[in-house]
Amino acid sequence: MEAFSRLEAVAAPMARANVDTDQITPARFLHKPRSDNHGDYLFHDIRRGADGRQDPDFVLNRPAYAAARILVADRNFACGSSRETAVWALYDHGFRATIAPSFGDIFFANSLKNGLLPVVLPGEVVTGLLAHLQAEPGARVAVDLEAQVVTLPDGSRHPFEVDPFSRHCLLNGLDELDYTAALAPEIDAFMSRYGRHNR
Amino acid sequence: MLEKIWDRHRILERDDGQVLLFIDCHLVHDGTAPAFAALRQRKLAPRAPERIFAMPDHYVPTDHRDVAAIPDAEHRGMVEALTRNAAGHGITLFGLEDRRQGIVHVVGPEEGLSQPGLLIVCADSHTSTHGALGALAFGVGMTETTHVLATQTLWQRRPRTMRITLDGVLAEGVGAKDVALAIIARIGTAGATGHVVEYAGEAIRGLSMEARLTLCNMSIEAGARAGMVAPDETTYAYLAGRPYAPKGVAWDTALAEWRRLPSDPGAVFDREIAIDAASIEPMVTWGTSPEDAAPIGGQVPDPAAVEDPERRAALERALAYMGLEPGARLDGIPVDRVFIGSCTNGRIEDLRAAAAVLRGRRVAPGVRGWVVPGSGLVRAQAEAEGLHDVFTGAGFQWRQAGCSMCLGTNGEIAAPGERCASTSNRNFMGRQGPGARTHLMGPAMAAAAAVAGHLTDLRRFGAA
Numbered sequence: 001m002e003a004f005s006r007l008e009a010v011a012a013p014m015a016r017a018n019v020d021t022d023q024i025t026p027a028r029f030l031h032k033p034r035s036d037n038h039g040d041y042l043f044h045d046i047r048r049g050a051d052g053r054q055d056p057d058f059v060l061n062r063p064a065y066a067a068a069r070i071l072v073a074d075r076n077f078a079c080g081s082s083r084e085t086a087v088w089a090l091y092d093h094g095f096r097a098t099i100a101p102s103f104g105d106i107f108f109a110n111s112l113k114n115g116l117l118p119v120v121l122p123g124e125v126v127t128g129l130l131a132h133l134q135a136e137p138g139a140r141v142a143v144d145l146e147a148q149v150v151t152l153p154d155g156s157r158h159p160f161e162v163d164p165f166s167r168h169c170l171l172n173g174l175d176e177l178d179y180t181a182a183l184a185p186e187i188d189a190f191m192s193r194y195g196r197h198n199r
Numbered sequence: 200m201l202e203k204i205w206d207r208h209r210i211l212e213r214d215d216g217q218v219l220l221f222i223d224c225h226l227v228h229d230g231t232a233p234a235f236a237a238l239r240q241r242k243l244a245p246r247a248p249e250r251i252f253a254m255p256d257h258y259v260p261t262d263h264r265d266v267a268a269i270p271d272a273e274h275r276g277m278v279e280a281l282t283r284n285a286a287g288h289g290i291t292l293f294g295l296e297d298r299r300q301g302i303v304h305v306v307g308p309e310e311g312l313s314q315p316g317l318l319i320v321c322a323d324s325h326t327s328t329h330g331a332l333g334a335l336a337f338g339v340g341m342t343e344t345t346h347v348l349a350t351q352t353l354w355q356r357r358p359r360t361m362r363i364t365l366d367g368v369l370a371e372g373v374g375a376k377d378v379a380l381a382i383i384a385r386i387g388t389a390g391a392t393g394h395v396v397e398y399a400g401e402a403i404r405g406l407s408m409e410a411r412l413t414l415c416n417m418s419i420e421a422g423a424r425a426g427m428v429a430p431d432e433t434t435y436a437y438l439a440g441r442p443y444a445p446k447g448v449a450w451d452t453a454l455a456e457w458r459r460l461p462s463d464p465g466a467v468f469d470r471e472i473a474i475d476a477a478s479i480e481p482m483v484t485w486g487t488s489p490e491d492a493a494p495i496g497g498q499v500p501d502p503a504a505v506e507d508p509e510r511r512a513a514l515e516r517a518l519a520y521m522g523l524e525p526g527a528r529l530d531g532i533p534v535d536r537v538f539i540g541s542c543t544n545g546r547i548e549d550l551r552a553a554a555a556v557l558r559g560r561r562v563a564p565g566v567r568g569w570v571v572p573g574s575g576l577v578r579a580q581a582e583a584e585g586l587h588d589v590f591t592g593a594g595f596q597w598r599q600a601g602c603s604m605c606l607g608t609n610g611e612i613a614a615p616g617e618r619c620a621s622t623s624n625r626n627f628m629g630r631q632g633p634g635a636r637t638h639l640m641g642p643a644m645a646a647a648a649a650v651a652g653h654l655t656d657l658r659r660f661g662a663a
Contacts, residue, residue: 017513018388018488022627027606031258031277034233045629050615074509076389079422080627082324084233084341105392105424106324110340163356164215176342177241180350183211183219187352190210190221191247 002115003173007096008142012059012068013133019073021080021107025089038085039092060093064137072129072141073100078107087114097143099150101126112166113176119143119150119160128152145170200429200462201360201395204335208318210352217354222250224312225347226303226321227290229255230608232280234322234344245288247351252312253285254293256302257608261571261598264295274609301574301600304328304542308412309574311441315430315457320347325542325624326425327418331411332438333430333460335395338419358424359469361394365402367476372658374552375410376544376622376641378402379417380482380492386472388490392422394470397462402476403428408437409548416543417624420489429461483529483654484626484639486517491626492639493529495656501525520628521636522616530655532638536619537568537649538631539595539642541605544622545573547580549642553622554586556646556660557593563652568595571603595649607632620648 029041047058054061060068071090077100078086087110090098096116101123103111111118121129132153133139139153145167150158162170169176180187210219227234231253238244245251258277260269266282269275278295285292293299293306300306304325307313315333320326322344329336339347347353363382383390396418398411406414411428418426428434435454438444445453480494493500499518502525505511518525523532539545539553550572562568570590572578578600581587587597603611605623607630613619615634622645623630626637638654647657 015509016516017509018490020488020625020627022606022625022630026629026633027608028610028612030230030608031232031273033236045633050634076392076422079388079392080324080419080625082322082338082340087340102389102392104389105422106338106340110342113340113342163217165213165217165354176354177346177349180219180346180352180354184350186211187219187221187246187350191351194221 001113001169001173001175004096004115004117004170005146006142006144007069008140009069010065010067010138011070011072011099011133011141012065013130014059014071014073015130015134017074018076018079021078021083021086021104024078024086025083030083030085032085034088037092038088039094041085042089042093062137069094070097070099070141070143071095072126072133073098074126074130075101075123077103079104082106084110084114087111087116091116099126099129099141112163112170115170117143117145117170121150121158121160125158200333200397200427200460201335203460204316204318205357207316217356219352220318220355222320222347222351222353223317224319225251225351226307226319226326227251227253227281228257228303228321228323229259229277229281230257231322231344232277232284233341234348235280235284237345238348241349243349245290245348248289250351251290251348253281253290254300254303254306255281255295256602259295259601260609261601261603261611264599266295271610298575298579301577302542302545302602304416305545305573305577308332308408309441309576311438311444314438314444314453315434316460320353324419325416327423328412328416328542330418330425330427331408331415332434333427333457335425335427337424359394361391361396361423361470361472362468363396363398363472363474364400365398365474365476366400367402368405369402369476369479372481372643373479374641374643375406375413377479377482379414379420380484380489380639381479382474383417383421383489384482384492385474386421388420388488389422391418394423395425395427396421396423397427397429397468399429400476404431407548408433409546412546413543417489420624430457481644481657482640483644485521485523485529487520487626487628489624489626489639491517495530495644495654497529499523499525499527499529531653533618533653534566534620534638534648535617536613537562537566537645538571538604538619538621538623539569539645540571540573540603541623542573542602543624544642545571545577547577549622550577550581550586553642553646554589556643556650556657557595558589560593560650562594562649566649566652568593568649569598569604570595571598572600574600593649604631606630620645620654
């Protein structure tokens with residue numbers, strides 16, 4: 001996993017609530033291997049009009065947000081399925097952080113394991129930020145994982161919570177599996193105690 | 200109940216409060232190929248293949264059972280990869296040629312793999328289904344699936360708990376899907392985020408095992424990662440004699456353990472919600488989120504009546520996508536397709552409920568109806584009861600088991616603009632195909648819609 005410590009970048013506003021994982025990556029791309037550029041599948045259908053052509057008004061199609069590496073969304077972002085392609089698509093597009101008042105649980109967990117930092121900020125802060133980003137396309141936001149602070153275009157600073165271990169893994173680019181693999185003796189001991197129970 | 204199961208699976212706890220949990224049962228489907236690929240990349244093998252059960256469901260065709268004849272090479276590749284990965288690692292596989300093949304969340308309970316007190320995971324959000332048996336079961340992503348394959352464990356922080364109590368008795372014609380949609384309409388699609396929901400109360404106790412599976416299946420649509428029902432005599436009667444359920448002395452031992460699982464009388468939940476069961480009516484969705492649900496007697500809401508501009512815009516987007524006018528009566532919205540199946544409503548009781556409405560009737564002209572059983576065994580049981588004749592006699596297609604049109608990963612989708620009465624779990628934009636419009640409902644309601652040619656109240660058909 002790529003390390004994440006501090007990011008200062010253009011933020012794109014996705015001013016919708018309940019953006020579900022089917023909108024982020026439609027099901028017909030779920031079987032695509034990780035080696036694909038999943039950024040091509042990001043918001044595939046909703047960023048296009050009924051004629052299949054790119055909708056110039058869709059936020060990610062607007063030149064001012066082309067360099068965006070932070071996505072700001074409304075509440076319950078990425079609710080729905082467990083598909084990790086939703087994270088891969090955002091990541092491959094270039095996003096390294098998402099900011100929302102709340103997230104779908106599974107997406108939140110998947111993000112942390114893929115170098116995409118999900119940041120929960122209070123609803124009123126996000127509402128204000130979304131309005132600012134729409135009024136001033138190209139405005140920049142800073143996400144500091146070390147200090148656990150987001151700095152908005154207006155200079156205001158907002159602390160955020162992150163699980164200490166996930167923070168450690170993200171800061172150092174570590175995989176959880178490597179950490180757990182080192183615990184094999186404890187797992188083996190548990191399994192011999194547990195036996196063939198329930199199997 | 201959550202606490203009891205949690206504690207039994209705790210291997211160790213980190214300073215930050217995350218707990219390494221042992222996984223009893225790992226279900227894998229044909230979308231799991233990336234996790235096996237990641238495992239190979241790390242030169243690792245599954246830690247406990249005897250605890251892994253594999254079956255293809257997402258990419259299988261439902262018009263035939265021949266893997267080699269799957270026209271899309273990438274879809275075929277997913278099914279073949281699962282077969283190869285299972286064989287290579289000594290994992291039990293219910294392949295396409297096996298009568299036991301079906302949707303993971305139908306097959307797990309059916310085979311007796313899902314049992315009270317177990318910790319079950321699968322790379323699919325509807326893993327919440329298995330909680331109906333008193334298990335802790337939740338969906339995981341691909342990185343977590345890789346972790347489980349390699350270690351048979353998972354790091355988790357203890358979720359918050361929510362109890363949803365349904366007292367009273369459900370009205371005639373009201374089923375588990377209606378209960379689920381009524382709950383989600385009330386608490387919202389993020390209403391239970393961060394929580395494990397335990398369903399309790401008289402109306403829940405009165406539900407059959409299959410109805411409980413439907414209810415727990417939909418927990419994720421309220422944001423909950425898991426849903427649970429305390430095991431009781433209904434649970435034990437359902438499990439007894441299933442292939443993977445304990446037998447003989449082991450059964451007695453297990454039963455004694457299971458009886459200790461239900462939450463203690465004074466158990467405290469982080470949140471409590473009470474719903475009067477008798478107030479629930481047959482439900483349908485009108486929008487693009489499962490929370491956009493209303494009784495069939497209701498109307499499409501009017502954006503003009505919504506004060507909050509963001510919510511008004513969301514409602515306008517939903518109605519534009521769904522092609523619906525504000526104030527339109529739900530009873531009367533015409534349908535093109537009817538899909539009966541999925542891990543939500545693809546079990547034998549669901550098919551019986553649909554067949555009861557369809558017996559002696561025909562689908563309306565222009566409506567295309569599909570029945571996709573949740574497993575090969577559900578299909579066989581339905582045929583033994585003659586239900587397939589009812590479906591085909593009514594003009595439905597009687598198909599093979601798989602996820603099919605619930606999410607269309609296998610290519611079985613509705614056309615842009617087509618409106619589908621569906622017993623599946625999500626009405627998201629594009630869920631059943633780009634531009635396809637989904638109305639969620641229970642199986643009897645879907646059957647009624649097929650006959651009427653539009654959404655309607657199944658109670659009119661007098662066969663609830």
